Amino acid sequence: MKSNRLFEIIYILLDKKRVTAKELAEHFEVSRRTICRDIEILSSSGIPIYTDKGRNGGIGILDNFTFDKSILSEQEQKEILASLEGLNMLKYPDMNSTLAKLRALFCKSDLNWITVDFSHWCSNDVEKDKFIKIKSAILDCNIITFEYINTYGKITKRCVEPLMLWFKEKSWYIKAYCRQKNDYRIFKVVRMKNICICEQTFIRSIPIEVGEIKEDKNKNIILKLKISKDIAYRVYDEFDIDNILYDNDGNFIVNVQYPQNDWIYGYVLSFGNHIEVLEPIDVRDKILQIVDDIKIKYL
Template identity: 55%
Template sequence: MQVNRLFEIVYILLNKNYITAKELAEHFEVSVRTIYRDIDVLCQSGIPIYTSKGKGGGIGLLDNFVLNKSVLSKGEQEDILSALQGLSATNYPDLDKVLNKLSNLFGTKQNNWIEVDYSDWSNTQKNKFNLIKTAVLQKKILKFQYYNSYGEKGSREVEPLQLWFKNKSWYLKAYCRTKNDIRTFKLNRIKELSILNEQFTRDLSQDIVSIQENIPQIPQEAIKLRISSSQAYRIYDEFDEDQIEKEKDGGFIITMTYPEDDWVYGLILSYGNYAKVLEPIRVREIIKNKLKETLHSYD
């Protein structure tokens, strides 16, 4: 379409000092005459394009020209660019191309405020993430084997709605055809993943509230720990500042509120003999019993 070609001509001119009509014609697979007609249309629309003849000549834009973007404030333009850069976390296709176009459109230099590195992920995990992302964007059905929190394996067929990052882990929000309900799946537990050649029409906006309502609400437990000063390198990574009280000997009193489950027991046990449960007594006894069970497993 001519409108798309006109916009792309302007984008090209914003990136180059000049270009010949022949080069533009080859790029768009149209005639040189068509390109000159497009240039006339752009000039009549107020785009300050100039042409020069002879060696080194061509078509260009007047210096310091940017497209009229008065619809958006400067702050809104920066928000758009920042939000798009945030998509780098998902390896969104052609993102650099879009950012370059919008930066030129806004007459703004990109501020690369975010960089996401998945170097600790295996290729299997990266491929899984990208496969799910593709299925979400293309509304394709996913099929996989899933291990629940009890280690039970089951086959699932789902309509993927959203990738969700929470508490250092990636999850998939999806409508599970196997369970006929909205479910949340942890990516690490998804195995044998494949995209089916079938599309769905379900919209995330219809189901997001249902997803949140279906996440089990586990009772919270206030737990107080004493942790050795030798673990300071972990303390400030794993706890909020208002949960930490430093003692005179350099140790730490940690007051935290977490769902009482195997995860929080595992967190406490990961500190070994450097951590001691002070309250509540019931959790203290649970940790003692788990330590005894571990010791007996070596008998």
Template identity: 55%
Template sequence: MKGNRLFEIIYILLDKKNVTAKELAEHFEVSQRTIYRDIEDLSQSGVPIYMTKGKGGGISLLSDFILNKAILSQEEKKEILAAMQGLNAVNKSEFNGVLSKLSSFLGGDNENWIEVDFSNWDKNNTLGEKFTTIKNSIINKNLISFEYFNSNGKLLERIVEPLKLVFKGQGWYLYAYCREREDNRFFKLTRMSNINIILENFNRTVPNKIFSEEDTGYYNELIHLKLRIDKKLAFRIYDEFHNYSLDDNGDFIVNLDFPSGDWLFGYLMSFGEYIEVLEPLNIRDEIKKKLMYALKKY
């Protein structure tokens, strides 16, 4: 659409400072005549855009030009502010000022229809500090070192090339290349401590997209579980599962695929007396052994 093209022309000029009509025509796959008409339309709209001839000439913006909010539609303004409100949840001190300036710039009586808070109920916002440190290391391509508690409860020391911050499954993770394992790994931010930026750069490319609909490659192995969970824990069913049905007693039958590992037993046992593992039998037997071992302590 023409409106989108005009908007993108401005951003190209803000980025590259000077572009020829031929380059713009090739970029948008339109004629140079169309580009000249676009430039005229922008000029008539008050955008300080001009053309120069000769060697080194082309289309430029005045150096002090600031993008006018009128170029954005009302819906686009709302989407930008909503996205910033989501980022504000990660570290309020860092994004509050940006959000305030954007809100004033975009004008608006923007409805605060969304509020996101990733901090725990105890209000100890160490997650925000970790997020900021890791974010800076990703942007500057610096190595980081930290201590990490893995799913087996072991304290590890790691040096990694941080590539991406990921929010998945109700938690924040760092996706990074681990120098120890020589492979990409996920690290849960809540299990990371003593994070330090190392003044050494890396050149590894940041992936555009880590997950796909079919991808489960970041798991070691998936195990299919069939569980019966007492209706007294209905609130956890609604919070944590999507594929469930009711039996004749009104209890929940849950079918799901979960990553393997010792952490799985701790998770299942967190349901206490209100869960029964129906399948597979090896997981059911292992749960039984762990419960018998725990019973000996009492």
């Protein structure tokens, strides 16, 4: 992880006083170009790093430099550790090493303030490898290519500049700049196949909020649903409490807005006979048609 590498570069320079970009690149198993970018980041952050050219040249740090923890307040130290412990829930490699060094520097014990497991019950090594590749490409600004399956089952080859991983409503997405579309797009990670990290790098910032970019161009549709009180657990788990009303029998009347695509029908049918679409009529009719088609297969 880049933050861990930056901290370790400082530790190496404080210990060895002078190293070459080649030595650092070999130590971290990255390119010299990546090391040069890291040195620029550290220098711009106020770390007194210098470079000497020539036979005995290299990268060094001023002898009088010490990493002074006093520049951070007690609250800032806690917030840094809390943030990194939150990131550690994503299983970043070597994050424990970074946390251990900072806890020692700040004289703090493990906060243990959060536990999160983003994996699903059947997660496997393929999905973990996919996540690691995307994370690596985002942090090192590498372009990635992959095959993407959209909501209609169409497979396309994409070449993108990955900018951010985004977890929303039980699913992982990446926000990226798509070079085919020449625009920003959001891709659902589970639909990404055969991810390859390219040597080519990019420089691009995120210009707008994640929520302003849609995964697809479908319009939203408002559904009015009647759901049986027998599956109250799903209602409270899956819908905002402000969108839930009750009829005289204690059943739920839910108003919810979703993108208008085929996913809606599968979602409604997942409630079995515990749900009825009240509005709109065209969605209600489509559900009835699907049910009739299913009946034919079993008769």
